[in-house]
Structures are given as C-alpha cells and as structure tokens.
Amino acid sequence: MIKVVGWGVGNMGRGILEMLLKKKGIEVVGAIGRRTGVGKDIGDLLGYDNPVGIKVENDAEKVLAETRPDVVILSISSYVRGVMDEIGICARYGADVITIAEEMAYPYRTEPELSMEIDSLAKEKGITVLGTGVNPGFVLDSLIAALTYGTRSVRQIKARRVNDLSPYGRTVMEEQGVGLSEEEFLEGVRGGRIHGHVGFLQSIPMIADAIGLEYDEIIETREPIMSTVERRTDLVDILPGMTAGCSHSAVAFRNGVPVIILEHPQQVMPELEGIETGDFIDIFGDPDLHVVIRPETPGGIGTIASAVNIIPQVLSSPPGLHSMMDMSIPHCIMDDFRNHVNKGGYIREGAKRDLGKDT
Amino acid sequence: MIKVVGWGVGNMGRGILEMLLKKKGIEVVGAIGRRTGVGKDIGDLLGYDNPVGIKVENDAEKVLAETRPDVVILSISSYVRGVMDEIGICARYGADVITIAEEMAYPYRTEPELSMEIDSLAKEKGITVLGTGVNPGFVLDSLIAALTYGTRSVRQIKARRVNDLSPYGRTVMEEQGVGLSEEEFLEGVRGGRIHGHVGFLQSIPMIADAIGLEYDEIIETREPIMSTVERRTDLVDILPGMTAGCSHSAVAFRNGVPVIILEHPQQVMPELEGIETGDFIDIFGDPDLHVVIRPETPGGIGTIASAVNIIPQVLSSPPGLHSMMDMSIPHCIMDDFRNHVNKGGYIREGAKRDLGKDT
Numbered sequence: 001m002i003k004v005v006g007w008g009v010g011n012m013g014r015g016i017l018e019m020l021l022k023k024k025g026i027e028v029v030g031a032i033g034r035r036t037g038v039g040k041d042i043g044d045l046l047g048y049d050n051p052v053g054i055k056v057e058n059d060a061e062k063v064l065a066e067t068r069p070d071v072v073i074l075s076i077s078s079y080v081r082g083v084m085d086e087i088g089i090c091a092r093y094g095a096d097v098i099t100i101a102e103e104m105a106y107p108y109r110t111e112p113e114l115s116m117e118i119d120s121l122a123k124e125k126g127i128t129v130l131g132t133g134v135n136p137g138f139v140l141d142s143l144i145a146a147l148t149y150g151t152r153s154v155r156q157i158k159a160r161r162v163n164d165l166s167p168y169g170r171t172v173m174e175e176q177g178v179g180l181s182e183e184e185f186l187e188g189v190r191g192g193r194i195h196g197h198v199g200f201l202q203s204i205p206m207i208a209d210a211i212g213l214e215y216d217e218i219i220e221t222r223e224p225i226m227s228t229v230e231r232r233t234d235l236v237d238i239l240p241g242m243t244a245g246c247s248h249s250a251v252a253f254r255n256g257v258p259v260i261i262l263e264h265p266q267q268v269m270p271e272l273e274g275i276e277t278g279d280f281i282d283i284f285g286d287p288d289l290h291v292v293i294r295p296e297t298p299g300g301i302g303t304i305a306s307a308v309n310i311i312p313q314v315l316s317s318p319p320g321l322h323s324m325m326d327m328s329i330p331h332c333i334m335d336d337f338r339n340h341v342n343k344g345g346y347i348r349e350g351a352k353r354d355l356g357k358d359t
Numbered sequence: 360m361i362k363v364v365g366w367g368v369g370n371m372g373r374g375i376l377e378m379l380l381k382k383k384g385i386e387v388v389g390a391i392g393r394r395t396g397v398g399k400d401i402g403d404l405l406g407y408d409n410p411v412g413i414k415v416e417n418d419a420e421k422v423l424a425e426t427r428p429d430v431v432i433l434s435i436s437s438y439v440r441g442v443m444d445e446i447g448i449c450a451r452y453g454a455d456v457i458t459i460a461e462e463m464a465y466p467y468r469t470e471p472e473l474s475m476e477i478d479s480l481a482k483e484k485g486i487t488v489l490g491t492g493v494n495p496g497f498v499l500d501s502l503i504a505a506l507t508y509g510t511r512s513v514r515q516i517k518a519r520r521v522n523d524l525s526p527y528g529r530t531v532m533e534e535q536g537v538g539l540s541e542e543e544f545l546e547g548v549r550g551g552r553i554h555g556h557v558g559f560l561q562s563i564p565m566i567a568d569a570i571g572l573e574y575d576e577i578i579e580t581r582e583p584i585m586s587t588v589e590r591r592t593d594l595v596d597i598l599p600g601m602t603a604g605c606s607h608s609a610v611a612f613r614n615g616v617p618v619i620i621l622e623h624p625q626q627v628m629p630e631l632e633g634i635e636t637g638d639f640i641d642i643f644g645d646p647d648l649h650v651v652i653r654p655e656t657p658g659g660i661g662t663i664a665s666a667v668n669i670i671p672q673v674l675s676s677p678p679g680l681h682s683m684m685d686m687s688i689p690h691c692i693m694d695d696f697r698n699h700v701n702k703g704g705y706i707r708e709g710a711k712r713d714l715g716k717d718t
Contacts, residue, residue: 019511134509146505148691149668150493150661152378212694285691287660292651301646302509309508329684332507332644335571 001027002311002337005067005095007086008075009033009045009056011169012100015304016073018046023308025336029067031056034076060086064093070315073307074099078198080111080118087118091125096314098307104131106141106202106323119321128317132310132324134302135161136199139279139293140262141206142324147283147291154211154285160263162277163296164270165245166233176246176266177224179236185224185243196222196248197264204252204260210325215252215259223247231269244268309333312340360386361670361696364426364454366445367434368392368404368415370528371459374663375432377405382667384695388426390415393435419445423452429674432666433458437557439470439477446477450484455673459662463490464500465561465682478680487676491669491683493661494520495558498638498652499621500565501683506642506650513570513644519622521636522655523629524604525592535605535625536583538595544583544602555581555607556623563611563619569684574611574618582606590628603627668692671699 004026006017013033020028021042031042033056041051057063064072072095077083080103090097107115122129131137140159148154165176177185177194188194204218227244230237238244245267252260270277278294313327324330333340363385365376372392379387380401390401392415400410416422423431431454436442439462449456466474481488490496499518507513524535536544536553547553563577586603589596597603604626611619629636637653672686683689692699 022511138508142688143505143508145690146502146688149497149502149689150656150664151691152381152660152664152667154691154693210688210690212692212698214694287657289656290653292653294649294651297509297648298646301511305509305511308511325688325690328687329501329505329569329689330508331504331569331684332510332513333571334513335573339571 001025002071002315002341003027003029003067003069004311005030005032005063005069005072006042006075007032007060007072009037009042010075011300012303013073013075014045015300016075016307017042019304019308020073021046021052023333023337025338026311028052028054029069030054030063032060032063033058060089064089064095068093069095071096071098071311074101075307076101078102080104080107080114084114084118087129088121091121091127094125094127096128097130098310098314099129099131100133100303100307101131102133102136102198103202104129105133105136105199106206107131107321109205110201115321122321123319126319128314128319129321130310130314130317130323130327131202132306134297134299134306135197135264136202136206137324138302138306138330139297140199140264141203142210142330144281144283145207145210145325146329147281147289148211148285151283151289152286154213154283156259156261156284157207157213158261158282158284160265160280161296162265162270162275162280163299164277165266165268167300170235173235173268177243178245178268179238180224180243181241182224182226182243185246189222194222194246196246197266200248200250200262200264203262204250206323206325207260208252213252213254213259215254218250218252220248220250225265225267227267227273229272231272233268236268238268244270305332306330312337315341360384361430361674361700362386362388362426362428363670364389364391364422364428364431365401365434366391366419366431368396368401369434370659371662372432372434373404374659375434375666376401378663378667379432380405380411382692382696384697385670387411387413388428389413389422391419391422392417419448423448423454427452428454430455430457430670433460434666435460437461439463439466439473443473443477446488447480450480450486453484453486455487456489457666457669457673458488458490459492459666460490461492461495461557462561463488464492464495464558465565466490466680468564469560474680481680482678485678487673487678488680489669489673489676489682489686490561491665493656493658493665494556494623495561495565496683497661497665497689498656499558499623500562501569501689503640503642504566504569504684505688506640506648507570507644510642510648511645513572513642515618515620515643516566516572517620517641517643519624519639520655521624521629521634521639522658523636524625524627526659529594532594532627536602537604537627538597539583539602540600541583541585541602544605548581553581553605555605556625559607559609559621559623562621563609565682565684566619567611572611572613572618574613577609577611579607579609584624584626586626586632588631590631592627595627597627603629664691665689671696674700
C-alpha cells in the first residue's frame with residue numbers, strides 16, 4: 001500500500017483525509033495537527049460513526065518516525081515560509097511532500113532562494129516536493145498551458161475565474177474584504193490585510209516559462225466588488241453599497257502590451273446580481289481558442305482532489321522540487337493507486353523507489 | 360539544434376514542415392515523400408518565394424543516413440500497419456518518431472502484437488515512439504483525462520466533438536460518406552468504405568486506463584447526417600435529402616451502463632442548419648464538470664501543432680512506445696525548443712540523450 005500521512009486537519013486537510021480513506025491502494029498511516037482535533041480519531045473528525053483507528057497527533061517527528069510514510073500531504077499554510085520547516089522534517093524521514101500551499105505551486109519567482117534550498121534538500125534526501133491545487137496549480141496555469149497544445153503560436157492569454165465565496169470561512173471573508181465600505185476595503189488593501197487571491201505570481205510565471213512567453217513586469221490590482229443588492233450568508237450580511245468581495249487581477253506586460261491577463265473576481269453570492277460563475281479561458285494565437293467551464297471548477301473540492309490524484313506522479317518523479325508542468329498529464333484515479341506508479345513513459349524508467357520501502 | 364525530418368508531404372506533412380521552419384532551436388534537415396513533390400524544394404511545396412534548400416526525396420534510408428535526425432515526424436497513414444516499416448527504418452538510424460497516425464495514439468487495444476513489437480524495437484534501438492494529434496491524442500482523450508484532475512471520482516464521461524468537414528479533401532469526404540443518398544451511405548458503412556472517425560478505439564481505452572474506469576465492451580455506431588438544405592462546397596454539392604456527413608459515436612459499457620460516451624458528428628457546413636461547432640465535454644462525478652470549447656479545437660492545424668509542440672517531451676522520454684498520458688503536460692512553445700528538453704521533473708533526470716548526437 002502507498003502509505004500517506006495528512007499533515008494539517010483544517011477544512012482542506014480533513015477533506016484530503018476523507019478522500020484518501022476512500023481510495024484503493026492507499027493507506028492513511030497518520031494525521032498531524034497543531035491544536036484542533038489533536039487526540040481525536042480522524043473518524044470522529046470526519047463525522048463517521050466508527051473510529052478509523054488513526055489519532056491526530058501533534059508530534060510530527062514521532063508520527064513520521066513510527067509510520068515512515070511514502071508521502072505527506074501538507075495542508076497548513078498558503079506560503080512557502082509556512083511549510084519550510086515541515087518540508088525539512090519530511091525530508092529527514094524520506095517522505096515525498098505534496099502541499100496545497102498556494103505559493104508552492106511555482107515558488108521560483110517570489111521565493112527564489114527558498115526554492116533553491118528546498119530543491120537542494122529534496123535532492124540530498126531523495127524526496128520529491130510538489131505544490132498543487134486547483135488555483136494555482138491547475139485552472140489558471142497548467143490547464144491553460146495544456147489547452148495551447150493544439151496551437152502553432154500564442155500571442156496573448158486571457159483567463160477569468162469567477163467564483164462564489166459563500167462556502168468559505170471567516171478568514172477568507174477577511175482576506176477578500178467582504179462586507180466593508182469602499183473606504184474600509186481600500187484601506188485594507190493598502191495595509192495588506194485584504195490581499196485577494198494568492199496565486200497570480202505563481203500562475204503567470206508558470207504559464208510564461210512553459211510556453212516561452214516573455215514579460216517585463218506583472219501589475220496586480222485589487223478592486224472592491226460593490227454590491228447593489230443585499231447578500232446574506234451565515235457569516236456576513238452585506239447591504240447595498242457594501243463590498244461583496246475583491247476583484248483581483250494580474251497582467252504581465254511585454255513592452256507595454258499585455259501578454260497574460262488573469263482575473264479572479266471573488267465574491268459572495270454573485271448570482272444575486274445575475275453573474276454566472278465559471279472559468280473562462282481565451283487563447284489568442286494561431287488559432288484562437290475559447291474555453292468555458294461553467295460553473296467554475298470547484299476550488300475546495302478541486303484542491304482536495306488534486307492533492308490526492310497526483311500521488312502516483314509524485315512517487316514516480318525523481319528527487320527535487322517540481323511544479324505541475326513537470327508532471328505527466330494529471331487525472332482522477334478510480335482504481336488502485338498503485339497501478340499508476342511507475343506507469344507512464346517517464347515514470348516507468350525514471351522511478352526512484354519501490355513502494356512500501358521502510359527507510 | 361534539434362534536427363528534424365518530415366516524412367510525408369501531404370496536407371498534414373506540409374503543414375508540419377511549415378511550422379517547423381518557423382520555430383527556434385529546430386533545424387529541418389530533410390523531407391521524405393513518396394511521389395508528390397519528390398525532387399522539389401520544400402519552399403516550392405509551401406509556396407514560398409525562395410527555396411529553403413531542402414529537397415523532398417523518396418529514398419528514406421538515404422535521407423536518414425545523411426542527416427541523422429533527432430526525430431522524424433511521420434505523416435503518411437492513419438494506421439499502425441501503415442507506419443510499421445517506417446518506424447523500423449527510423450529505429451535503425453536512432454531517430455525518435457512522432458506520428459499523427461490516429462491508431463498510434465493508443466495502439467494497444469486494436470493492435471496489441473504490433474504495439475509490443477514497436478515497444479521492443481524502440482527499447483532495443485533506444486528510440487522513443489509517440490502517436491499524437493488533436494483527435495485522437497488530445498481533445499477526446501488526454502484533455503478529458505486532464506480535466507478530471509480536480510474531481511474526487513468519475514462516474515461517467517460524455518464528450519461530443521462537432522466540426523465542419525468543409526476544409527478537407529476528397530478522401531475525407533468519401534470516408535465520411537458526404538453527398539450520398541441514405542441507402543448509399545448505409546451500404547458504404549456495411550462495406551467498410553465509410554468508416555467515420557479513426558480514433559474512438561484509441562481514445563476510450565486511453566481515458567479508461569488513465570482514470571481506471573472499467574468497461575466490458577465498446578459499441579460504435581455510424582449514422583448518416585441527412586441535410587435538409589442545400590450545402591455546396593468546391594468538392595461536393597449536397598441537395599436536401601442527401602448526406603452531409605457521418606455521425607459516428609462510440610460508447611463503452613460496464614454492466615450495461617454507459618461509462619464513456621464519445622460522439623463525433625462530422626459534416627459539411629453545419630452552420631447552414633444552425634448547428635454550432637465545438638468540443639463539449641461533460642464529466643459526471645464528484646463534482647460534475649461541464650466544459651465547452653467553441654468553436655472546436657481545429658483538427659488540421661491542431662494536429663500539425665501537436666506533432667511539433669511535443670518534440671521536447673519525446674526527446675526527453677526514455678526509449679519505448681508511449682502515449683500522451685506518459686508525457687509531461689503538453690503546450691505550445693514560443694521560445695527556443697531546446698529550452699524545453701530535459702526541463703521537467705521526470706525529464707531532467709530521465710533524459711536518454713544529448714541533442715546533436717551523431718549516432
């Protein structure tokens with residue numbers, strides 16, 4: 001069996017454990033938490049009737065030493081700095097790392113030194129490290145790159161991901177500046193408390209490096225989405241004239257011309273103003289391509305699924321820090337996960353390990 | 360430079376040569392034809408004002424011996440049997456092979472013995488062999504698999520590719536049964552002259568093996584698309600009551616339940632009856648996903664582009680017969696193709712060769 005430890009038992013971490021428990025060829029051997037849920041059986045955490053037999057522990061070293069997992073899925077932070085120590089611990093125990101930390105999807109631009117440090121450590125210890133998720137990691141970067149496969153040239157890429165923030169918790173509402181006056185929102189952006197989406201500085205370089213598009217600078221803008229109607233959820237009550245969310249976008253320019261334009265307006269209940277959610281991808285080149293995914297690829301479920309579905313590619317990759325663009329075409333897995341390890345062309349001969357190894 | 364030979368100078372082969380000539384880091388070192396164009400400079404064939412300096416030759420062995428290409432792009436047949444000898448010749452000269460032969464996109468189901476033969480030969484001679492194209496190879500298989508990345512489970516896949524046959528030549532019109540009475544069409548299907556799309560028996564197993572979906576049987580149907588209006592092109596004049604094309608579909612069943620449903624109605628001028636072309640992909644699972652590419656990913660240009668864009672992955676792959684599912688995420692390339700060789704995770708350490716090698 002592929003032995004997996006889930007590190008982080010927040011919404012995403014719990015969702016990942018739940019998915020792992022349902023998949024064939026995978027054995028959940030441990031769960032690591034900081035405070036919430038520590039000492040509880042993960043079955044209890046997931047609302048199961050019966051215990052699973054795995055308790056959430058807060059001593060990561062102990063869990064890894066005792067269980068020797070093939071891979072650890074890290075769901076504890078959005079930032080490279082927030083997972084550095086944890087990657088170091090996983091490396092010590094020879095466990096591959098999959099993380100949903102947004103910055104880790106393509107950390108080379110925002111954290112070049114730390115990226116090199118992770119890559120060196122991973123190679124030294126023989127582990128693979130990958131950041132993934134739905135966005136960044138897929139919809140606004142590796143999927144866009146894949147969609148250009150049938151084009152002879154690409155001049156400009158424009159993509160817009162319109163989603164609904166309603167399912168998310170209080171932290172997200174605060175980071176997106178929901179339920180404020182316009183002045184409060186702008187003040188929050190200036191102060192850095194309202195930062196919108198974490199991922200544009202990963203997605204743009206990932207696309208650009210993959211396709212070989214050059215750009216001089218990336219300009220990000222964060223604008224309030226002002227509601228003209230009342231929008232009410234369990235967490236916020238937005239009156240007309242208040243913010244429903246943040247329209248965050250990033251544009252990569254080459255000689256003043258926009259080359260990659262990514263827009264991600266995130267708001268609570270967009271349907272109340274007749275706005276349909278969706279992923280809208282336009283590739284301008286030879287030929288043009290217009291892609292619509294409606295409603296949008298779900299962010300939460302999609303990130304959970306991506307972290308689990310990529311396990312075979314990560315286990316089959318050579319040591320080092322990688323991005324989704326280094327992986328063989330990713331996909332959902334319905335049969336035994338072990339069938340997919342060392343299966344592909346690169347994988348078959350590039351494999352670095354046998355499963356079930358114990359060091 | 361990456362040295363490439365184009366083998367086949369029909370519509371697709373010429374398009375591939377034209378694209379190769381525009382790309383950085385690639386040197387077209389030879390062109391092989393059977394009859395058409397033999398002796399002519401490829402610039403002449405492509406309608407350029409000036410010669411390129413490469414003549415189409417019909418002695419393949421001589422071209423490969425003299426030019427020692429890194430990769431040969433084969434555009435001469437739709438079938439595995441139609442490229443076996445040519446792959447053998449490329450193997451003798453140590454050249455990797457990319458082919459747009461539809462059956463080669465995933466030849467394991469329809470030609471298991473020949474697939475094994477190609478794989479053994481490729482490994483013995485240290486070459487990589489890949490079949491690709493827009494369909495099969497991308498839109499109705501590897502792209503669908505990629506789109507499931509953010510799903511926790513997949514229950515059923517339904518995809519429909521609606522295109523316009525008008526740009527195609529006489530052979531395609533005949534294979535699709537355009538401009539006939541209903542009786543003539545059905546007679547042509549029974550006799551095997553009208554076969555519709557070549558690719559369902561590749562795409563369905565490719566998706567099913569990737570995701571791990573089981574099926575018991577694949578049922579193909581070919582039905583006439585009867586025109587109710589006049590549709591007139593340079594090649595055919597379709598009167599009301601005559602066939603405008605072939606609606607070809609394939610369904611994979613598991614215990615009587617359709618698991619994968621692929622439909623590819625191909626006709627001349629669908630817009631005359633208000634039919635929009637497009638690629639429509641519906642994934643039913645957890646969660647569902649609905650993707651629309653409108654108009655459809657172009658077949659001809661897309662296949663040309665795919666054969667060229669995949670060169671770095673093929674050069675970086677270990678020896679053997681591979682499919683698109685073994686490749687790292689494919690994409691258009693706008694900078695020097697050499698930047699993309701041995702770049703990815705698998706690729707970096709799995710590379711089998713240096714470019715510009717001479718044996």
